[in-house]
Amino acid sequence: MPKRGRHTRSVLAVVAAAALGVAGCDAVGGDSAAPSEKAKPSPEPTPLWDRSPGSVAAVGDSITRGFDACDVLSDCPEASWATGASPEVDSLAVRLLGRAGAARRSWNYAVTGARMADLPGQMAQAVRRKPQLVTVMVGANDACRSTPSAMTPVSAFRADFEDSLRSLRKALPKAQVFVASVPNLKRLWSEGRSSPMGKQVWKLGICPSMLGDADALDSAATLRRDTVQKRVEDYNKVLAEVCAEDKRCRHDGGAVYDYRFGTTQLSRWDYFHPSVNGQARLAEIAYRTVTAKKPLT
Numbered sequence: 001m002p003k004r005g006r007h008t009r010s011v012l013a014v015v016a017a018a019a020l021g022v023a024g025c026d027a028v029g030g031d032s033a034a035p036s037e038k039a040k041p042s043p044e045p046t047p048l049w050d051r052s053p054g055s056v057a058a059v060g061d062s063i064t065r066g067f068d069a070c071d072v073l074s075d076c077p078e079a080s081w082a083t084g085a086s087p088e089v090d091s092l093a094v095r096l097l098g099r100a101g102a103a104r105r106s107w108n109y110a111v112t113g114a115r116m117a118d119l120p121g122q123m124a125q126a127v128r129r130k131p132q133l134v135t136v137m138v139g140a141n142d143a144c145r146s147t148p149s150a151m152t153p154v155s156a157f158r159a160d161f162e163d164s165l166r167s168l169r170k171a172l173p174k175a176q177v178f179v180a181s182v183p184n185l186k187r188l189w190s191e192g193r194s195s196p197m198g199k200q201v202w203k204l205g206i207c208p209s210m211l212g213d214a215d216a217l218d219s220a221a222t223l224r225r226d227t228v229q230k231r232v233e234d235y236n237k238v239l240a241e242v243c244a245e246d247k248r249c250r251h252d253g254g255a256v257y258d259y260r261f262g263t264t265q266l267s268r269w270d271y272f273h274p275s276v277n278g279q280a281r282l283a284e285i286a287y288r289t290v291t292a293k294k295p296l297t
Contacts, residue, residue: 048247051291053132053176055105056093058082059122060137063183064110068267069276073204075112081274081282082135083108089279092135092178092286107131115141116157119164127171134168134175135286137256139182139235144207148227151209158238165246177249178290180282181236181257185210186229188272191263198271206272232257250295255285 058064058080066084070076078084083106084091085099093106107129109122116138126134142152168175185207192198193214202211210228213221236257243249263271265278274282289295 049250049295050132050176051293053096053290054101055129055131056083056096056102056133056135057106057126057129057131058093058108058110058135058137059119059126060110060135060180061114061139061141062110062112063140063274063282064108064135064137065112066279067112068270068273069279072201072269077108079276079279080108080110081279081286082106082110082137084279086276086279088276089283091279091283092290095283095287096133096290110137113141114138115152116160117152119160120167123164123168127168127175130172131175133178133290135178135180136164137180137282139232139239140185140207142235143182143185143209143228143231145209148209148224148231151228151231154231154234154238157235158242161238161242165242165249169246174248176290177243177246178286179239179243179249179251180286181239181252181254182232183259183261184229184257185232186225188261188266189214189225191261192266192271194263195271197269198266201270202272206270211272250289250292252285252289253295255289256282259285 060082062068062075064080064082066076066079066081067074068076069079079086079089081089081091083093083102085094085103091102093102096102097105107126109125111118111122114122119136119138123134139157142157145151165177168177189210192202192211199214202208202214210225212224236254240251240254243251259281261274261278261281265275265281267273267275267278
């Protein structure tokens, strides 16, 4: 009998110790949360692309300055597709920031006549504002030279664009960039040559490599225009390739180049630069690209 009692007490001690051990794990939590606690969800990673940036700076050439959109041979920044305040255009900045926000937090550093070589300087001005989005539309003037031989070499075009993005990244690592493709210059010639007034303005020196001798259709003129057009295509390839190397850069996927500008979308003074209507179409393309869930291809 005494032996049986000692055995019973030993078994009860082991059971009690096991029970206390389980209770102890629950009390201190162990490797799992207590029943009354809920595991906190992991925070979602911040996306690289912000579809609603809070400020916009524009760099580029006469198109972004609204040249010939409102009056003959003059800038009209209020009609700019990027930052303009015109309700007829509904610019990218207005669509993103609202009219009051665009007036305070958007800036236009584009310059009529600018080429890619001018972009690093414009970018240096833009970064001082610390914009969350920088728009780039440049390249038409690199092709629009006195002759095809005077066009900017593709290698130089690439080097200056890369330099511009490097300087932006050094100053503003998280700034986003929207890059528009160079318009189809040959199509602009094809549309505009139907206007006698447009052809007279072209003679003042608007894109002579493409628009010079607008009615000439001989082999030399055709070769000249095809050479310019090929250079535009090469520029667009550079813009897309360099932008693709930057995780915070979006290219329009060739949307501006592919857009079929008609006479309604062209300035009634030079039939080459976008009209107010054309500026609105550019704003639509930019807004669609910036706010898309995924980059356009």
